[in-house]
Amino acid sequence: MRNRNQSKPHHNFSQIVPDCVNEIFKYYIQKVSCEQTKKITRAEKEFFSEQVVCWEFDQDCDNVAGFLKNTRGNKRCLFYVDLSNNEHLTKEVFPYLRGVIELDISYCRKIDDQAMANLGGVQKLCLKGVDSKKLTNEGFRNLRSCIELDISECSQETIGDAAFENLRNLRVLRMAHCFQESITDQSFTNLRNCIELDMSGCHQPTITDKAFENLRTLRKLRMLNVHQNSISDKAFTNLRNCIELDMSGCHQPTITDKAFENLRNVRVLHMFACDQPFSVEIFRNFDSIEELDMRMCSDKLLEVWMSKFVIDFGTNAAAIEENKTSTEKPEVATTGKVFFPAIEKDFALVSNRNL
Numbered sequence: 612m613r614n615r616n617q618s619k620p621h622h623n624f625s626q627i628v629p630d631c632v633n634e635i636f637k638y639y640i641q642k643v644s645c646e647q648t649k650k651i652t653r654a655e656k657e658f659f660s661e662q663v664v665c666w667e668f669d670q671d672c673d674n675v676a677g678f679l680k681n682t683r684g685n686k687r688c689l690f691y692v693d694l695s696n697n698e699h700l701t702k703e704v705f706p707y708l709r710g711v712i713e714l715d716i717s718y719c720r721k722i723d724d725q726a727m728a729n730l731g732g733v734q735k736l737c738l739k740g741v742d743s744k745k746l747t748n749e750g751f752r753n754l755r756s757c758i759e760l761d762i763s764e765c766s767q768e769t770i771g772d773a774a775f776e777n778l779r780n781l782r783v784l785r786m787a788h789c790f791q792e793s794i795t796d797q798s799f800t801n802l803r804n805c806i807e808l809d810m811s812g813c814h815q816p817t818i819t820d821k822a823f824e825n826l827r828t829l830r831k832l833r834m835l836n837v838h839q840n841s842i843s844d845k846a847f848t849n850l851r852n853c854i855e856l857d858m859s860g861c862h863q864p865t866i867t868d869k870a871f872e873n874l875r876n877v878r879v880l881h882m883f884a885c886d887q888p889f890s891v892e893i894f895r896n897f898d899s900i901e902e903l904d905m906r907m908c909s910d911k912l913l914e915v916w917m918s919k920f921v922i923d924f925g926t927n928a929a930a931i932e933e934n935k936t937s938t939e940k941p942e943v944a945t946t947g948k949v950f951f952p953a954i955e956k957d958f959a960l961v962s963n964r965n966l
Contacts, residue, residue: 660684679707748773811835859883
């Protein structure tokens, strides 16, 4: 029996409500107009200063620094800030962004190394389309905490291998349509923790099979419209953990059937408009496939595949014979089978995720 004189554990119930409010406002994004950055009411200032940690600014806002200074309050840091497409964004804003967790400054073309020096604690950073020659390798030096980085459409030669030296914690890298040859295999040396890579439209010959030797943890790979580079079957040897592969629009003659031999764990495969001369044998490796997109693939590949194979997502083979005489569009049977009785050039994405 409990001793009545024994003290009961103390719970600070008065803190439950404010703690819950703070947690909720981590996910509340306050939109800010150009007019608000210049003038806000006393009530707005009090509310913004105490609660709001996520901001989305209109692209014509020209007093962002003043607004952030006015509404900082006693908040330790901001959680999310969207300043994308803001032509007025200058380095004076960035001291007020220190400690921000997630920042979107895509298509802001006045970014330089001095501005980036304030982003030491950022975890998710979008620099898409920041094609500024004032942004160099030095600007990436302090991004040691960054786990997600988007440098898509950044083609300036001022960004190269040295930019990736301190990005050892990076988990997601998006570098679609980065054409600069200053990015080579060396850039990937420290990306051993990367699980998602988007290199769509990357045509530089400086990225070869060797880049993938350090990407053994990769689970998602997008290679849309890849051609004219030095990637071959050998690059896929290290991708045994890959579960999602997108090769849509790929026209790389050095990638053949052999590339798929080690991709037995792939569950999502997109080959939209892929003109590669693959044979139907590549599908023998995909025992765990859940989603497949072969729209606008070559007639030869579609014909051979559809006439000889059924994608088996279940265990009951009886459904195959029942569907062979069907002229209806592809459908998912109750047994979990998917069968294509006729060739349809533009059949839609197939998925069994909802079975």
